[in-house]
Amino acid sequence: MNSESGHVTIRQQPVLAKGTHTNPPHAASASMTFAWRSVLKVEHVPEQLGDVLAIPVIFTLMFTYLFGGALAGSTSAYLRFLLPGTLVMTVLLLTMYTGIGLNTDIATGVFDRYRSLPIWRPAPIIGALIGDVGRYLIASGLVVGLGLAMGYRANGGTTGVAAALGLILTFAFGLSWIWTTLGLVMRTPGAVMNIGVSVLFPLTMASNVFVDPDTTPGWLQTIIHVNPVSHLVTATRGLMDGTATAGQTAWVLIASAALAAVFAPLTMHLYARKG
Amino acid sequence: MTTAAAVEISGLTKHFGSTRAVNGVDLTVPVGTVYGILGPNGAGKTTTLRILATLLRPDGGEARVMGYDVVRQAGQIRRRICLTGQGTSVDQDLTGAENLVLLGRLMGLRRGAARKRAAELLDAFDLAAAASRSVRGWSGGMRRRLDIAASLIVVPDLLFLDEPTTGLDPRSRSQVWDIVRALAATGTTVLLTTQYLDEADRLSDRIAVFGAGRVIAEGTPAELKTSVGSGVLTVRLRHPQQRPAAERLLADILDSPVHRTAEAALLTAPVADPSRATAALTTLTQSGIALSDFALGQPSLNEAFLALTGTPTPNHKPSRKEDVA
Numbered sequence: 001m002n003s004e005s006g007h008v009t010i011r012q013q014p015v016l017a018k019g020t021h022t023n024p025p026h027a028a029s030a031s032m033t034f035a036w037r038s039v040l041k042v043e044h045v046p047e048q049l050g051d052v053l054a055i056p057v058i059f060t061l062m063f064t065y066l067f068g069g070a071l072a073g074s075t076s077a078y079l080r081f082l083l084p085g086t087l088v089m090t091v092l093l094l095t096m097y098t099g100i101g102l103n104t105d106i107a108t109g110v111f112d113r114y115r116s117l118p119i120w121r122p123a124p125i126i127g128a129l130i131g132d133v134g135r136y137l138i139a140s141g142l143v144v145g146l147g148l149a150m151g152y153r154a155n156g157g158t159t160g161v162a163a164a165l166g167l168i169l170t171f172a173f174g175l176s177w178i179w180t181t182l183g184l185v186m187r188t189p190g191a192v193m194n195i196g197v198s199v200l201f202p203l204t205m206a207s208n209v210f211v212d213p214d215t216t217p218g219w220l221q222t223i224i225h226v227n228p229v230s231h232l233v234t235a236t237r238g239l240m241d242g243t244a245t246a247g248q249t250a251w252v253l254i255a256s257a258a259l260a261a262v263f264a265p266l267t268m269h270l271y272a273r274k275g
Numbered sequence: 276m277t278t279a280a281a282v283e284i285s286g287l288t289k290h291f292g293s294t295r296a297v298n299g300v301d302l303t304v305p306v307g308t309v310y311g312i313l314g315p316n317g318a319g320k321t322t323t324l325r326i327l328a329t330l331l332r333p334d335g336g337e338a339r340v341m342g343y344d345v346v347r348q349a350g351q352i353r354r355r356i357c358l359t360g361q362g363t364s365v366d367q368d369l370t371g372a373e374n375l376v377l378l379g380r381l382m383g384l385r386r387g388a389a390r391k392r393a394a395e396l397l398d399a400f401d402l403a404a405a406a407s408r409s410v411r412g413w414s415g416g417m418r419r420r421l422d423i424a425a426s427l428i429v430v431p432d433l434l435f436l437d438e439p440t441t442g443l444d445p446r447s448r449s450q451v452w453d454i455v456r457a458l459a460a461t462g463t464t465v466l467l468t469t470q471y472l473d474e475a476d477r478l479s480d481r482i483a484v485f486g487a488g489r490v491i492a493e494g495t496p497a498e499l500k501t502s503v504g505s506g507v508l509t510v511r512l513r514h515p516q517q518r519p520a521a522e523r524l525l526a527d528i529l530d531s532p533v534h535r536t537a538e539a540a541l542l543t544a545p546v547a548d549p550s551r552a553t554a555a556l557t558t559l560t561q562s563g564i565a566l567s568d569f570a571l572g573q574p575s576l577n578e579a580f581l582a583l584t585g586t587p588t589p590n591h592k593p594s595r596k597e598d599v600a
Binding site: 023029030037045048109116118168 | 309328329330332349353354356357359360361362363364365366367368369370373377378380381382383384395396399409423427429430457458461462463
């Protein structure tokens with residue numbers, strides 16, 4: 001080595017002295033630490049939220065002002081129909097970032113460090129899902145804010161909107177387990193995103209987000225009626241309008257539980273076995 | 276539980292499809308030593324490390340870390356080890372300080388203690404100035420130091436470093452070496468992998484040479500150098516047709532096998548004693564064998580493999596000599 005080479009001066013040898021073993025954090029504490037990590041990521045990379053928000057905002061503006069009058073007689077009547085749908089669309093599109101984030105962690109090697117820590121095994125994933133709730137709330141707040149600025153008024157009141165948000169978040173939580181599964185299975189973050197876009201877009205388009213399915217051809221009506229997104233939109237719309245039935249809400253809750261029941265154990269199995 | 280060996284492996288195997296990544300490895304790493312696993316890409320170094328760090332399950336054989344079985348007692352092992360993998364094992368979106376605080380919290384430190392420890396490590400590793408910037412913008416050497424610091428929040432009984440200097444410039448490499456030496460001085464057991472013979476030589480108390488999923492040589496650096504040669508003499512002949520004569524002379528004086536290279540005029544031979552190299556060069560010139568170039572350097576991994584096994588490293592592509600900084 002020549003004399004120009006710098007050397008790290010380990011100024012305080014005690015820094016490297018063997019410390020006393022700490023007790024690993026509890027499951028809840030470890031999960032909340034990972035949730036904090038998600039919040040920090042939104043803080044440092046807010047662009048990611050922006051990319052996803054652009055679509056619902058553009059759709060809300062475009063559909064309301066361009067087609068609203070033609071579709072529902074007036075833009076304000078159409079906005080009342082559309083806004084719950086764009087709210088659902090916003091959050092569902094955001095869920096795929098759970099899988100992309102997990103896959104990125106695997107690709108970079110961060111994942112290996114977390115997996116070799118003495119912590120509750122599901123903590124990194126549960127924590128990320130908790131952190132995602134924060135992102136969903138920010139995005140939902142922006143969409144509702146946009147709606148209010150455009151003249152949207154919810155018949156269901158604040159309670160109705162809050163209940164609708166709660167329902168959307170519950171469904172998003174169930175759906176996220178599909179993304180964590182894919183995040184563990186797919187090779188690259190890009191591949192996860194491709195699947196995400198090619199599944200979520202058709203699902204949100206072939207639903208009752210934008211139009212009343214009664215105006216569509218019979219075969220499409222069949223698709224729209226079996227599409228889970230339609231059920232979520234119907235229940236959300238009902239809650240925000242103050243007309244939701246127990247059956248509509250129950251359908252979404254059961255679907256969310258079913259998704260979690262299948263894909264959460266699958267995710268944890270893949271996580272434990274991941275090479 | 277006390278044990279004399281930090282790592283004990285016997286008959287370890289791991290297959291990926293039809294590839295036998297680890298094919299019957301036996302290894303013992305004594306507590307308090309720096310142990311180097313030396314080998315080319317695909318020799319099974321990383322796979323072995325990942326099994327020891329409980330990230331991969333072995334297919335066969337047994338592996339114990341700090342006395343605990345890697346399959347049945349993985350939780351116990353995770354409390355005693357830290358792994359700095361080959362990739363960047365910190366979150367690039369976060370700042371250096373945030374990464375260390377996050378990991379401190381996950382190791383069970385309270386918020387205040389985690390912040391204090393993060394500041395200490397950033398300072399000691401000369402990263403304090405960049406502490407509040409996103410790691411994405413850091414240089415490779417700084418990131419590597421943070422990677423290692425992240426493994427030392429609670430200094431583990433056993434630290435795994437997977438190719439800690441691959442891809443680093445010479446300056447950053449020597450900084451990583453300083454850190455490993457400082458750790459060794461405090462008695463932490465370190466198991467590191469490397470593709471560089473000189474790195475294994477400078478840092479390790481013992482070295483295992485891996486090839487094709489097996490241990491092909493094991494011993495202290497001094498023992499290995501006896502079989503590999505501490506240096507390599509490379510000569511380029513002005514007249515390639517003099518090669519047979521040059522080979523005979525070199526083999527005779529250096530008392531070691533002369534290796535042919537793809538280039539007709541280029542010969543390399545292990546050198547145990549540098550003074551013999553001088554003698555060899557003098558004799559060549561006196562015998563009328565003109566040289567256009569000569570060099571005395573550390574043997575590359577490929578040359579070490581030749582000396583140990585008689586075959587070049589698998590998948591070796593002729594390339595310029597490895598940088599020995």
